[in-house]
Amino acid sequence: MSAALPTSQKALFLLAAKGDWSVKPTDVPTPEQGEVLVRIESSALNPVDWKIHDYDFVVPEYPVILGSDSAGVIAAVGEGVQKVKVGDKVLHQGLSGKRQAAFQQYTIVSEDLVAKIPSDLSFDDASSLPVGVATAAVGFYAPKGQGGGAALTAPWKEGGAGKYVDQPVLVIGGSSAVGQAAIQYAKLSGFYPIITTVSPSNNDLVTSLGATHPLDRNKPLSTLADSIKDITSKPITVIYDAISIPETQNAAYKILADGGTLILVLAAAVKDEDKVKGKDIANPYGSAPSQGAFGKEVYAHLGAYLENGDIKPNQVQYVSGGLGSIPDALDLLRKNKVSGKKLVVRPPETA
Ligand SMILES: NC(=O)c1ccc[n+]([C@@H]2O[C@H](COP(=O)([O-])OP(=O)(O)OC[C@H]3O[C@@H](n4cnc5c(N)ncnc54)[C@H](OP(=O)(O)O)[C@@H]3O)[C@@H](O)[C@H]2O)c1
Structure with a gap:
């Protein structure tokens, strides 16, 4: 490691299950074989951060550092790193724990799980992407199975770009971070029309990303099927429910055509008695670092998608x-007070 690097940094610790948060000093981790050390410039917040606090899951040991979305500058590289170098600006997804989490000033990432940030994106912008991108990509394209997806052909694979042309897709919650990424991957895959539910104030946002038919998400879900029939008579075989509360899941499942897949970001709540053979449910785990080869595939192509x-x-x-x-910022997410935006902090500003 370079001598100019500090040995100590600040991190936000969740001290105990459902307990207090505290900013404390901790060691700057050392990158091992194939890893890089990133000096984080911006970290974005996710609903899962407050959910882990309130419901105590996925954390094997406290105190813990959370945080999954960040962007920064490579400060050091471990042995054998070839794809990136010190000074590169990158975005990447963190893992709760210590050395790989995002709510700290320095973090460790595999060189295979960073994407270079184009010059027209700020660190704040870049940090908004990793979780949404991973969750959308896993949901649509990862193999079927636990934590997997609908196994569609990814747009980066041969024949994948535009493959689903003239097939409709429904994205529930198009203005959410996951929904925004889902719309953009749906566009890369060629789906048309791209129908989404959203507050009308976010119509321009979702159409700028590729949605073709925004529908008011405040209308009763019982009217959704008819609204879709006004747009297309084709069967809806792919639905990405980026909200996945029981109400949206059950409405989406009824709309899904036989042979189709409903992609859910939260645990399935479709009633057993309503389930129909031939309608699949995928429950993606939107973590590139936990998705093995598929996570690396997403990152191998993400830089070019950002650049273009x-x-x-x-x-x-x-x-x-x-x-x-x-x-305090997580409380805004907890209370659903953020619409169409990602909350971002800058760890270097930590007092
Ligand atoms: N499975 C996984 O690995 C995974 C990964 C990431 C996230 N998640 C989960 O996915 C969900 C979304 O996460 P996120 O970060 O994308 O959320 P987010 O960006 O914080 O979501 C906020 C947006 O949700 C929209 N929304 C809320 N209720 C809605 C409804 N009933 N219908 C349509 N839109 C609605 C709001 O839209 P308007 O303002 O336009 O009304 C708002 O813009 C969360 O529950 C999160 O925990 C799961």
Whole structure:
């Protein structure tokens, strides 16, 4: 490691299950074979961060550092790293724990799981992407099975770009971070029309990403099937429910055609008695670092999609105060007070 690197940094710790948060000093981790150390410039917040706090899951040991979305500059590289170098600006997905989490000033990432940030994107913009991108890509394209997806042909595979031309897709919750990424991958896959449910104030946002028919998400879900029939008479064989509350899941499952797949970002809540043979449910785990070869595949192609503008960042809402401001900002997500935007903090600003 370079001598210029600090040995200590600040991190936001969740001290105990459902407990207090505290910004404390901790060691700067050392990158091992194939890993890079990133000096984080921006970290974005996700609903899962407050859910882990409130419901205590996926954390084997406390105190823990959370955070999954970040962007920064490579500060050091481990042995054998060839794809990136010190000074590169990258975005990447964190893992709760210690050395790989995003709510700290330095983090460790595999060189296979970073994407270079194009010059027209800020660190704040870039940090808005990793979780949404991974969750959308896994949901549509990862192999079927636990934590997997609908096994569609990815647009980066031969014959995958535009493959689903003239097939409709429904994205429930198009203005959510996951929904925005799902719309953009659906466009790369050629789906048409791309129908989505959204608050009308976010219509321009979702159409700028590729949605062709935004529908008011405040209308009763019982009217959704008829609204879709006004747009297309084709069967809906792919539905990405980026909200996945029981109400949207059950409405989506009824709309799904036989032989189709409903992609859910939360645990399935479709009633057993309503289930029909031939309608699949996929429950993606949107974590590139946990998806093995598929996660690396997503990152191998993400840089080019960003460079070409095929995948655009979320609009961001900057929260001042660095890591210490995260707990209060998470409360905005908890209370559904953020619409169509990603909350972003800058760890270097931490007091
Ligand atoms: N399975 C996984 O690995 C995974 C990964 C990431 C996220 N998730 C889960 O996926 C969900 C979405 O996460 P996110 O980060 O994308 O959320 P987010 O960006 O915080 O979602 C906020 C958006 O949700 C929209 N929304 C809320 N209720 C809606 C409804 N009933 N219908 C349509 N839109 C609705 C709002 O839209 P309007 O303002 O336009 O009304 C708002 O823009 C969360 O439950 C999260 O925990 C799961």
